[in-house]
Structures are given as structure tokens and as C-alpha cells.
Amino acid sequence: MDWDEFADWGQHISKWGAEYHKSLRELPVRAQTGPGEVASQLPESPPEIPEDMKVILNDFETIIMPGMTHWQHPRFFAYFPANAAPPSMLAEMLVTTVAAQCMLWQTSPAATEVEIVMIDWLRQALTLPKKFSGVIQDSASSATLSAVLTMRERATGYTGNKDGLSSKGALRIYCSDQVHSSIDRACWVAGIGQDNLVKIPTVGANHAVDVSAMKQAIEDDLKKGYVPAGIIAITGGTGVGASDNLAPLVKLAKEYDLYTHLDAAWAGAAMICPEFHKTFWHGVDGFDSIVFNPHKWLGAQFDCSVQFLKDPAAQLNTLKIEPEYLKTSGADVTNFSEWTIPLGRRFRALKIWFLIRSYGLDGLRLRIRNHVKWAHELCEKLRNTNEIEVVTEPILSLFSFRCAGDDERQQRLVDAINDDGRIYLTQGMFERQKIIRFQVGQFETTREDVMMAHTVIREIMETLK
Ligand code: PLP
Numbered sequence: 245m246d247w248d249e250f251a252d253w254g255q256h257i258s259k260w261g262a263e264y265h266k267s268l269r270e271l272p273v274r275a276q277t278g279p280g281e282v283a284s285q286l287p288e289s290p291p292e293i294p295e296d297m298k299v300i301l302n303d304f305e306t307i308i309m310p311g312m313t314h315w316q317h318p319r320f321f322a323y324f325p326a327n328a329a330p331p332s333m334l335a336e337m338l339v340t341t342v343a344a345q346c347m348l349w350q351t352s353p354a355a356t357e358v359e360i361v362m363i364d365w366l367r368q369a370l371t372l373p374k375k376f377s378g379v380i381q382d383s384a385s386s387a388t389l390s391a392v393l394t395m396r397e398r399a400t401g402y403t404g405n406k407d408g409l410s411s412k413g414a415l416r417i418y419c420s421d422q423v424h425s426s427i428d429r430a431c432w433v434a435g436i437g438q439d440n441l442v443k444i445p446t447v448g449a450n451h452a453v454d455v456s457a458m459k460q461a462i463e464d465d466l467k468k469g470y471v472p473a474g475i476i477a478i479t480g481g482t483g484v485g486a487s488d489n490l491a492p493l494v495k496l497a498k499e500y501d502l503y504t505h506l507d508a509a510w511a512g513a514a515m516i517c518p519e520f521h522k523t524f525w526h527g528v529d530g531f532d533s534i535v536f537n538p539h540k541w542l543g544a545q546f547d548c549s550v551q552f553l554k555d556p557a558a559q560l561n562t563l564k565i566e567p568e569y570l571k572t573s574g575a576d577v578t579n580f581s582e583w584t585i586p587l588g589r590r591f592r593a594l595k596i597w598f599l600i601r602s603y604g605l606d607g608l609r610l611r612i613r614n615h616v617k618w619a620h621e622l623c624e625k626l627r628n629t630n631e632i633e634v635v636t637e638p639i640l641s642l643f644s645f646r647c648a649g650d651d652e653r654q655q656r657l658v659d660a661i662n663d664d665g666r667i668y669l670t671q672g673m674f675e676r677q678k679i680i681r682f683q684v685g686q687f688e689t690t691r692e693d694v695m696m697a698h699t700v701i702r703e704i705m706e707t708l709k
Contacts, residue, residue, distance in 0.1 A: 245297065249297070253297055253301075254337075256301075257301075258337075261333075265316060265330075265688075268314055268316060268317045268318065268688075269317070269318060269319070269693075271314055271317065271665075272314075272664075272665025272666070273313065273314055273317040273319055273320055273322075273662075273665060273666070273667060273668035274313045274314075274322075274662045274665065274668045275310070275311050275312055275313045276310070276663070276665060277310055277311045281311065282307060282308065282310075282311040285307045286307070313668070315328075316328055316686065316687070316688070317668070317686065318686050318688045318689045318690065318693045319666060319667045319668065319686075319689070319693045319696065319697065320668050320686045320689075321667055321668060321669050321682050321683055321684065321686075321694075321697060322668045322669055322670040322681075322683075323482075323670055323683075324482065324509075324510045324540050324541070324683060324685060325540055325541055325683070325685035325686050325687070326539055326540060326546045327539070327540070327541065327542070327543045327544070327545075327685070327686065327687040328543075328544075328545040328546065328687075329543035329544070329545075329599055329602070329603070329687050331595075331598040331599055331601075331602035331603075332543060332544045332545040332595035332596075332598055332599045333545055333595075334598060335545075335594040335595035335597065335598035335599075336545050336594075336595055338594065339590060339591045339592075339594050339595070342591070344591055345588050345589065346580075346589045346590065346591050347570075347579070347580075347581035347587050347588055347589050348570065348572055348577075348579045348581060349572065349577035349578060349579055350572050350577070352591065353577075355589075355591040355593065355594075356577070356578055356579075356580060358591075358593040358594060358597055359379070359380055359580060359592070359593035360377075360578060361593075362380070362593040362596040362597055362600075363377060363378040363379070363380070363550060363552070363593075364377075365596070365600060366378075366538070366550055366552075366596070367552060369516045369600075369605055370512065370515045370516065370525075370536070370552075371515075371518070371521070371525075372528065372529060372534070372552060373529050375554055375555075376529075376534075376552045376553065376554055377552070377553055377556055378550055378551050378552040378553050378556075379550075379551050379553070379556075379580050379583040379584060380548060380549065380550055380551075380580075380592045380593055380596075381535075381549045381550075381551055381584055382547040382549060382586070382590075382592075383426075383537070383547055383549050384424075384426060384507060384509035384535045384536075384537050384549050385426040385429065385430070386549065386584065386585060386586075387533070387535035387549055387550075387551035388426050388427055388430045388476070388505065388507060388535060389426075389429075389430040389433055389434065389585065390533075390551065390559055390562075390563060390583075390584060390585060391430075391474075391476075391503070391505035391532075391533040391535070391551070391559070392417065392427075392430040392431060392433075392434045392436065392474070392476075392505070393430075393434050393562050393563065393585075394503060394532075394533070394558050394559045394561075394562045394563075395415070395417060395434075395473040395474030395502075395503045395505070396409075396415055396434050396435070396436060396473060396562075397558070397561060397562040398473070398474075398503050398558055398562075399415050399471055399472075399473035399474070399503075400412050400415070400471075402561050402562070404435075405562070409435045412471065413469055413470060413471045414437070414440050414470050414471065415436050415440060415470070415471050415472075415473040416436075416440050416441075416442055416462075416465050416470045416471065416472045416473060417431060417436055417440065417441050417442065417473055417474050417475070417476060418442045418444065418458050418461060418462065418472070418474070418475045418476070418502075419441065419442070419443060419444070419453070419475065419476040419477070419478070420443065420444055420445070420446050420451075420452070420453035420477075420478060420481075420486060420488060421443040421444065421445055421446060422446055422451055422453075422478060422481040422483055422484070422486030423443070423476060423478050423481065423507065424478070424481065424482050424507060424509070426507075427441065427476050427507065428441060436473070440470070442458075442461050442465070444457045444458045444461060445457065446486055449637065450485075450486065450487045450488075450489075450523070450639060451481070451484060451485075451486035451487070451636075451639075452486070452487060452488045452489045453477070453478075453488045453489075453493070455489065455492040455493060455496060458475070458493075458496060459496055459499075462496075462500055472500055472502055473502065473503065474497075474502050474503040474504065474505065475493055475496065475497050475502050475503075475504050475505075476504075476505045476506075476507060477490060477493050477504065477505070477506045477507070477531070478506070478507050478508075479506060479507070479508040479511045479512065479515075479524050479525070479528075480508060480509075480510045480511025480512070480514075480524070480639065480640060480642075482510070482672075483644075483672045483673065483674060483681070484635075484636040484639065484642065484643075484644055484672065484674050484679070484681075485511070485636070485638075485639025485640060485642040485643075486639075487511065487523070487524050487639060489526075489527070490506065490525070490526060490527030490528050490530070490531070491526050491527025491530070492527070493527070494527050494530030494531065495530075497530075498530075503532050503533075503558065504530070504531045504532045504533070505531065505532065505533040505534070505535070506528065506531045506533070506534040506535070507535055508534060508535065508536045509535055509536060509537045509540060509549070510537065510540050510541060510685075511524060511536075511541075511639075511640055512534070512535075512536020512537070512550075513536065513537075513538065513540060513541035513542040513608075513612060514541065514612050514616070514640050514641075515528075515536075516542075516605055516608060516609055516612070517609050517612055517613060520640070524640075531554065532553065532554050532555070532558070533551060533552070533553055533554070533559070534551070534552040535549060535550070535551050535552075536549070536550055536552075537549045537550070538550060538596055538599070540685070541612060541615075541685045542599070542608060543599050543603070543608060543611070543687050544592075544595045544596055544599050545595055547592070548592045548595060548596065553583075556583060559583055560582055560583060563582065563583060563584065563585065564582040564583075565582075566582070570587075611687060612641075614691070615641040615684040615685050615689065616638070616640050616641045616684075618641075618684050618689075618691050618694040618695075619638050619640075619641035619642065619643060619682070619683070619684040619694070620638050621691075621694070621695075622682065622684075622694050622695065622697060622698060623637070623638050623643045623645075623682075625695070625698050626645050626698065626701070629698070629701075629702060631647055631648040631705065632645055632646070632647055632648075632701075632705075633645060633646050633647075633648075635674060635677070635679045636674060636679070641683055641684040641685055642681065642682070642683040643681075643682055644672060644674060644679040644680060644681050644682065645679065645680055645682065646677070646678070646679055646680065647680075647705055647708075651677065651678035653708065654671060654678040654679070654680055655671060655678060656708055657680065657701075657704060657705060657708060658670065658671045658680055660704045660707065660708060661700060661701065661704050664700065664704055666696065666700045667696070667697045667700050667701075669681065669682060669697075682697070
């Protein structure tokens, strides 16, 4: 393909993209294909001779697209959103076009410097103190793994990387029983082990970790010879939005000299709205590490996860490695690959720059506020609907409900709703019962889209009788 053909196809694809997005409401949200259906339409072996782009794109439309679940559909109410606001998509097109590998300052100074400034814009947007710097990672899972590795190294006097862990006492990390599975996985990978991730029950309306129970667990562990290494808090858990009281956790961590990490992967975006701070953000400035995903609710195209660090030295002491071929001479510069596990880095900051400039923080706040308002409104409507019980109240824009019947009926309702295709929901577990989660967060969602969910849920419930 030459560059003139590239320009023609690029134009064709961006027009196709606009039409796709404009027609999303006509499509079923969740893919309606069965397992193996897409793969069975692909040739078993790669072609030996070149194929025409026209043919390739035709196959994309007829084979691939029917097997896609539409995450940008305005009636996507499952999981958490992975938004892609149009300006952030344009930035991604530019990033893909320039195709730089931005591991070091000198491998693209602009990428590093825009990243430093975007981290600071977001720091201000979330009203974190000036002392916080940070880094953009691919996902919250990677940021959390970096933080857990830092907890491990800090607790072992920065000897774990060199000596391995066999001679150290068992390290312990403390969190609530509402944390995301990425915390478990980080503990597996870091060599902490699942059994040393101590999960404490939650209390109160926001399902916050019981801090006095956590203190007791730390005391008990110290008596048994364990080595407490860190506390992981959550703001906006995946199941029902569980949110810890941050200030007492910071106080507890200080008392036992523990490193602290906050997972605000989803709810962090809502903290650009100051009215949510009193409930969710008080004490946040005491955390060592905070992760939030602009690629979830804020609108930046996946992937884009920001990890704020109060003092990056501990994470750099854990992850920085500098072979001769990565050394750069001259000025004192930031090389972000030293802050993270992967060496190679995409220019993710550009989409934040495009996003914030295009909407302004106020434009982004308006969306989040509407989502929260509409989630509350739908929750009330469902509460007043026969055979529906609200199980957990809205935390920001997430609540959960059950229909009459056992767990098996909840799953049948979820599956039937998703087979219908007008909306997309997912299930969860809360207090050993299956629940149906509902979150509002897609960038183009309107009030009508959210209210339509009420009609769909009622209609599909009728068909299950
Ligand atoms: N933390 C929370 C609360 C989440 O909801 C999720 C994913 O939805 C994650 C962490 C993991 O995010 P990522 O896919 O960026 O690793």
C-alpha cells in the first residue's frame, strides 16, 4: 500500500466510523454470535498472495462486526464503561500514524513532556496536592501490580528483587472484601500469595472496610510474625461501588508504617466533580499511590490508566533498571519506562490533551453528573416496580437489583435481556446472592436511553413467567 492509497482508505474508514457511531442505537449491544462462529469463517492458513483492501474491509464488515459487542452503544450498562470520545479517537489516530515508541524522553521528548503536564492537569482536576506526580499506564491492573511490588520491596528493605523472597517472613497486604480481582492477581504475581492478602469485611451504606477490624488483623499478624507491607483501599468497587473511608486508613497505615494504594479505577473520574469529595475523597492526599482510569468514565479511548504517586522514589527503587543500551547522556530528564513494568510505551497522553481541550472539565463534569442523576432516577423507578427489589443503593451511577426468584432466575433474566439486545447488563454477587448490576456511564447515553432500560427489564421479566 502506498501513502496515497493509505490516505484514501483512511478517509473511507473515518467516514465508516462516523456512520457506525451514528447508527449504534439500531444494533444489539452485546454480540449475538455463538462461540466459534467468527473463527469458522476465517481461512485456516494465511494467504500467500496479497489481498485487496476492499476485500479485507468487506470481510471486516460481514465477518468481524457481527461478532463485536458495542462498548460505545449508548445503552451499554454492563461492567464499567470503556468510553472513546471522538476527540480522543482522533488523537489515537495521530498516535498510531506517528507510531513512536516513547519509552525514554529522547525517544520522543514531546510524549514525555505532554505526559508530565497531563498528569498535572488531572492532578488539579482531582484536587490532589501539588506534591503528586505520576505516570500513565495501560491499565489499572498494571498500576496496582506496580504498587504491590513497591509494597513488597519497601517492606523487605528493597532486597526482594535481588535476593528473592524465600528468606523473608510472609508479607501481608490488607484490603476490603470488595476489591477488584486485579488486587488478588497483583498479589499472586508479586509473590505475596493469595493467603497473605487479608480481606476485611465492610460496614455501612458505602460498604467501607471496617478499619478497626483491619487494625486488629494487623495486630494479630504481628504477633504471629508476619510482616505487614501495605494497605489497598477502594473508591468505587466493581461489584456494588464499595468505597472506603480514606482518612482513617491513612492514619492506620501511618501507625504501622505501611505503603498505601488506592484503586479508584472507575470512580476516580467522578472526582472532577467537587460535590462528591466529602463522601469519597476525604483523606485521599495521604495515599502513596492512586490509580484511576481516564479510559473508563472520563472519555479517553482505551487504554489509559493514570497512577498518581506522592513520591515516585519508592516505585523507581522497585522498577528502575538501566542497562547501557537504555542510558541517555546529558540533561536530567524523566524516562517513564523506569516507573513501570513494560519498557515500551505508547503516547497515551495525547488523547487526554485532546479530550480535556475539546470538552473542558465542565463538559466532562456535566456528563458524569447526568449519569449519576439518571441512575438514581432509574433506581427509583425499579424500586416501585412489582417483583423488583433494589439490593444496593446507587453509589455514584452504580446500583444493583434482583427480580423475584432465586439466583438461577436472576441469571436467566440477565441472559434474556442481553439476548434481546436493546440494553446490556451484567450480574454480580453481593452477600452470597446473585445481583443484577446497573451502571450509567457511556459518553453518548441520554436520559431516554436509561429510562428505556425500565421498559426492557419489565418486558423481559414478563417473558420469563
Ligand atoms: N479496579 C476496578 C474497581 C475495576 O472496576 C477494574 C475494571 O473494571 C479494574 C480495577 C481493572 O481495570 P483494568 O482493566 O484497567 O486493569
